[in-house]
Amino acid sequence: MININYEEVKDELIRKNLYDIQKELTVQRRTRTGIMSVLLVALLFTLIFGSLKNPFIYTMSNIGNFFTYRILFIIWAIIAGFAIESTVIALFKLENYKTKYGYVFIGLASFFLIATALIPALKQVYPFWHFVHTVTSGLLAVFIYLALVPFSRWISKENPRLRLNIKIWQIIIWVGSILMIVFFWHSAMFELWFFISNIVFLLYLSLILFEEKIIKISVKLLMDEENLNLAIEKTFVDLDNIRNRKPNKNKKLLKDKE
Numbered sequence: 001m002i003n004i005n006y007e008e009v010k011d012e013l014i015r016k017n018l019y020d021i022q023k024e025l026t027v028q029r030r031t032r033t034g035i036m037s038v039l040l041v042a043l044l045f046t047l048i049f050g051s052l053k054n055p056f057i058y059t060m061s062n063i064g065n066f067f068t069y070r071i072l073f074i075i076w077a078i079i080a081g082f083a084i085e086s087t088v089i090a091l092f093k094l095e096n097y098k099t100k101y102g103y104v105f106i107g108l109a110s111f112f113l114i115a116t117a118l119i120p121a122l123k124q125v126y127p128f129w130h131f132v133h134t135v136t137s138g139l140l141a142v143f144i145y146l147a148l149v150p151f152s153r154w155i156s157k158e159n160p161r162l163r164l165n166i167k168i169w170q171i172i173i174w175v176g177s178i179l180m181i182v183f184f185w186h187s188a189m190f191e192l193w194f195f196i197s198n199i200v201f202l203l204y205l206s207l208i209l210f211e212e213k214i215i216k217i218s219v220k221l222l223m224d225e226e227n228l229n230l231a232i233e234k235t236f237v238d239l240d241n242i243r244n245r246k247p248n249k250n251k252k253l254l255k256d257k258e
Contacts, residue, residue, distance in 0.1 A: 025217045028094075032210035035087045036203060042083035043199045046192065049076045055188035061121040061133065063188065077117030080195060081110035087202045088147060094209055097154060102147050109143035112136045144198065145174070155205070162208065169204065173197040 049072060053063045064073025088106045091097070116136045123130040152170060156163040176197060180190035 021217055025214065028210060028214050028217065031090055031094075032206060032214070035083075035090050036206050038079075038083040039087055039199055039203050039206070042080045043196065043203075045076050045079055046195050046199065049073070050188045050192045055192055056184060058188060059186065060188045060191045061116070061137070064117065065121045074114075074117045077114045080199075081113040084113075084144070084198065084202065085110040087206060088151070091202075091205055091209060092151065094213060095155065095158065097151055099150075102151060105143045105147035109140050109147060112140035112143065116140060141177075141194065148198070148201075155209075159212075165204075169197075169201045173201060 049063065049069070050060055052069055052072075053067065058066065060073070060076075064070050064076075085106050089103065092099075092102055116133055119133040119136060120126050120129050121133045149170065152166050156166050173194070177190055177194045180193045184190060
């Protein structure tokens, strides 16, 4: 059995100027897990909320305003807005997408999503606020488009192998949303299609782009290692937390195949 002394591993990485790279690897793994978790929560919440009433008859705004689900509607908007905004910002930083407009647009999209949920959509009772609600719902779609479509095109240029897949996703999201409006005008089907397809697309990008980044960092750490199994184990250790481990107690790991 192989025993790893984590203090020695840390000292070795510092000596080889690889410690910051190992720390970055840990950060990237945590970030990927975090954003994919919030996206999955938002996806599940969207499916559940949109199905509380018949989605072919009622819009999500109808469900949130006509029935006793107004607080739930606001909570959904906050969670969905946070999940989408935090994921897009994380992907911008991951890919060094240097455009201030993208950050502004995704922030505005999240703002208008939450505003749409907060503003009552009761035309007969509050006609003015219903009009504002309609405007904010349209603006959130516009700003999501302005944030994601240019970024998707930029990713396609930087990663040609993803070009076809991204084009297909754009067709699914935007052409599919338009078709939902045409065939299911006053219902939640358009909204469900729009949010679910965008969330799944962000899940796809997060999985692919973070995996690529993690592989690149891992290669730097593994290239000079003789024992690959041992090296892989060392890349998964959070060396910043080794003080929390019991002193003088090494963790038993994989069998040495050498």
